[in-house]
Amino acid sequence: MQNDNKNTLMFIVSAFAILIGYQFFILGPQQKKAEAEARAKKAAQSQVATQAGVPLDANGNPAPLRLSRDAAKAQSPRVVVDTPALSGSIALKGGRIDDLFLRKYAETTAKNSPPVELFRPEGAEHAWFADFGWAGANLPGLPDSRTVWTAAPGQVLRPNSPVTLTYDNGMGLTFTRVIAVDDQAMFSVTDSVKNNGTAAFQLAPYATVQRQGIGAHLGGNQIVHEGAIGVLGSGKDQKLELAKYQKWKKDKPLATFDSVGGWAGITDKYWLAALIPGQTEAIKAQYRVTNVAGVDVYDVNFVGPTQALNPGATLTQTTRLFAGAKTVPLLRSYQYAGQAPDWWKFWDSRKAEIPRFDWAVDWGMFSMFTRPIFNVLEIFYKLVGNFGLAILALTVLLKLVLYPMADKSYESMAKMKKIAPEVEKLKVKHKDDPAKQQQEMMALYQKEKINPMMGCLPMLIQIPVFYALYKVLTVTIEMRHAPFFGWIQDLSAPDPTTMFNLFGLIPWDPGSLPLIGAMIAHLGVWPLLYGITMWLTTAMNPPAGDPIQQKIFQLFPIIFTFTLSGFAVGLVIYWCWSNVLTIVQQYVMMRRYKVENPIDRIIARLQGKPANMTT
Numbered sequence: 001m002q003n004d005n006k007n008t009l010m011f012i013v014s015a016f017a018i019l020i021g022y023q024f025f026i027l028g029p030q031q032k033k034a035e036a037e038a039r040a041k042k043a044a045q046s047q048v049a050t051q052a053g054v055p056l057d058a059n060g061n062p063a064p065l066r067l068s069r070d071a072a073k074a075q076s077p078r079v080v081v082d083t084p085a086l087s088g089s090i091a092l093k094g095g096r097i098d099d100l101f102l103r104k105y106a107e108t109t110a111k112n113s114p115p116v117e118l119f120r121p122e123g124a125e126h127a128w129f130a131d132f133g134w135a136g137a138n139l140p141g142l143p144d145s146r147t148v149w150t151a152a153p154g155q156v157l158r159p160n161s162p163v164t165l166t167y168d169n170g171m172g173l174t175f176t177r178v179i180a181v182d183d184q185a186m187f188s189v190t191d192s193v194k195n196n197g198t199a200a201f202q203l204a205p206y207a208t209v210q211r212q213g214i215g216a217h218l219g220g221n222q223i224v225h226e227g228a229i230g231v232l233g234s235g236k237d238q239k240l241e242l243a244k245y246q247k248w249k250k251d252k253p254l255a256t257f258d259s260v261g262g263w264a265g266i267t268d269k270y271w272l273a274a275l276i277p278g279q280t281e282a283i284k285a286q287y288r289v290t291n292v293a294g295v296d297v298y299d300v301n302f303v304g305p306t307q308a309l310n311p312g313a314t315l316t317q318t319t320r321l322f323a324g325a326k327t328v329p330l331l332r333s334y335q336y337a338g339q340a341p342d343w344w345k346f347w348d349s350r351k352a353e354i355p356r357f358d359w360a361v362d363w364g365m366f367s368m369f370t371r372p373i374f375n376v377l378e379i380f381y382k383l384v385g386n387f388g389l390a391i392l393a394l395t396v397l398l399k400l401v402l403y404p405m406a407d408k409s410y411e412s413m414a415k416m417k418k419i420a421p422e423v424e425k426l427k428v429k430h431k432d433d434p435a436k437q438q439q440e441m442m443a444l445y446q447k448e449k450i451n452p453m454m455g456c457l458p459m460l461i462q463i464p465v466f467y468a469l470y471k472v473l474t475v476t477i478e479m480r481h482a483p484f485f486g487w488i489q490d491l492s493a494p495d496p497t498t499m500f501n502l503f504g505l506i507p508w509d510p511g512s513l514p515l516i517g518a519m520i521a522h523l524g525v526w527p528l529l530y531g532i533t534m535w536l537t538t539a540m541n542p543p544a545g546d547p548i549q550q551k552i553f554q555l556f557p558i559i560f561t562f563t564l565s566g567f568a569v570g571l572v573i574y575w576c577w578s579n580v581l582t583i584v585q586q587y588v589m590m591r592r593y594k595v596e597n598p599i600d601r602i603i604a605r606l607q608g609k610p611a612n613m614t615t
Contacts, residue, residue, distance in 0.1 A: 072123035081157045084183050094145040095165050095177050098129030109489045127212040130321050132189050136203045141169030159183045172197025185324025194314040201309045205317035208301035209265050209273045224475050225362040228287040228300050230264030231355050232257040243287050253289040264300050270477040272360050276320040325477050331358040362475045369468035388484030395577045414593045415450045473568040491570030497524030522565040526572045531561030533579035539598040540586045
């Protein structure tokens with residue numbers, strides 16, 4: 001055992017030495033070289049830009065001209081969008097949907113917080129919009145982003161009240177665009193073109209969702225997918241096609257897909273803009289990244305089949321646009337067009353009108369756990385009206401389901417704690433003969449009918465549940481800004497309190513401290529309660545055989561308290577409540593087998609009596 005401890009320490013020291021050496025001799029010089037190259041490149045850009053009279057930004061880079069949102073919006077006459085879920089406008093210049101706010105969602109939990117902005121017009125920083133139209137080789141007069149469409153005065157886009165835009169190119173082609181919207185988040189754009197001339201033309205419909213640059217808060221999240229997303233392919237070969245912003249730009253600046261139907265768009269953590277063609281239509285979709293004037297333009301588009309437009313004929317194309325929040329019930333209602341009963345939705349993909357549309361939510365590689373857990377949470381939420389209480393109810397349900405296995409595990413742990421003194425005697429007796437020591441211990445376990453491995457099962461079983469709940473709390477908008485009680489107003493965010501400013505009594509933000517600020521910024525009530533319950537569950541477990549392992553296990557409650565404090569508080573509440581139920585179960589088991597436990601010792605000390613469960 002001593003040799004094992006020495007080997008472990010040597011391994012740890014060697015690993016640190018290797019890491020430090022690698023950082024000092026390899027990564028350090030590489031980083032300095034990259035910084036020098038970046039400075040040289042910036043200096044060259046600045047020199048060229050200065051000579052050309054181009055303004056520079058604060059970092060010395062050529063600064064693209066950017067308008068304020070209102071100024072960019074004012075570059076075009078507009079038709080107002082006014083629905084229960086959306087507000088904004090449609091630009092007549094380009095005939096594009098480029099100005100949208102989500103009325104049902106606020107930016108923050110503050111009382112007067114503005115609604116979430118989804119689309120913003122071109123010209124403003126981080127523009128995001130949807131565009132539609134026709135493409136044709138050597139065909140003059142096709143409407144583009146500079147074309148100003150005509151709309152009848154006073155039109156307002158509302159549910160059951162579509163708006164009509166028209167454009168005559170003066171070369172024999174008349175274009176009509178009818179835009180409709182429902183009361184949630186689905187637009188329907190019907191484009192028609194009539195050939196009033198004498199020559200035939202070849203036209204192909206297209207649609208695009210474009211994002212011109214992304215904010216600093218996007219693209220760096222490794223837990224949640226943000227970037228291009230779609231379900232593309234043909235028939236049974238349709239699959240989820242993903243491209244995260246950074247990887248998309250680096251590895252696949254141009255990815256193409258042949259598809260029949262499906263859907264494709266750009267997603268953030270909670271919001272989605274997706275194009276949905278006719279589900280029998282053969283399309284060629286693209287995920288494309290181009291750099292325009294120093295701005296990365298992320299573009300998801302599709303082009304339909306080329307069609308002949310003969311004299312006197314009319315071509316018509318309808319494309320839908322989802323622009324809204326990724327609420328699971330809403331996505332599923334569009335996926336199945338409200339036709340399938342709830343219990344059938346999760347199994348029969350053949351009835352889907354929009355294939356796998358609820359995959360827009362990033363369920364992750366363990367969707368076999370995350371989706372059922374969300375479904376159960378949603379059921380409990382409908383019953384109790386609070387997602388925090390729904391999490392507590394889910395915890396109880398999981399404990400009941402796993403009770404038989406956990407009961408065996410806690411029984412084994414109680415017995416092991418009871419025979420711990422005998423195990424220590426065997427270790428002392430056979431300290432120079434590890435083989436004999438192991439043989440005697442196994443004989444003791446067999447005599448007492450103990451399976452040492454059973455004690456690990458509850459933790460092993462809870463790991464996928466823990467991950468799945470973490471994923472659900474992170475990616476589903478249903479948890480965003482969902483309150484619990486008291487100071488917890490957002491279950492998807494960390495506990496907003498911290499003990500280091502006396503839980504808000506002192507007007508100071510510990511998160512502003514360098515290095516350790518992030519570690520202590522959310523060490524609030526719930527993380528501390530979690531740490532206490534974890535300490536108690538650890539104390540009720542049988543002691544580790546090795547003294548070093550015992551010290552490591554004693555540190556676990558402190559380490560995990562700091563670690564989990566930055567997680568979603570809904571997850572901390574789940575784990576804390578799970579620990580409480582575990583403590584109750586362990587306590588009952590230890591009382592049954594007359595095993596001394598810390599709860600009885602605490603009670604005895606409070607009463608001024610000695611605790612001895614063996615008598």
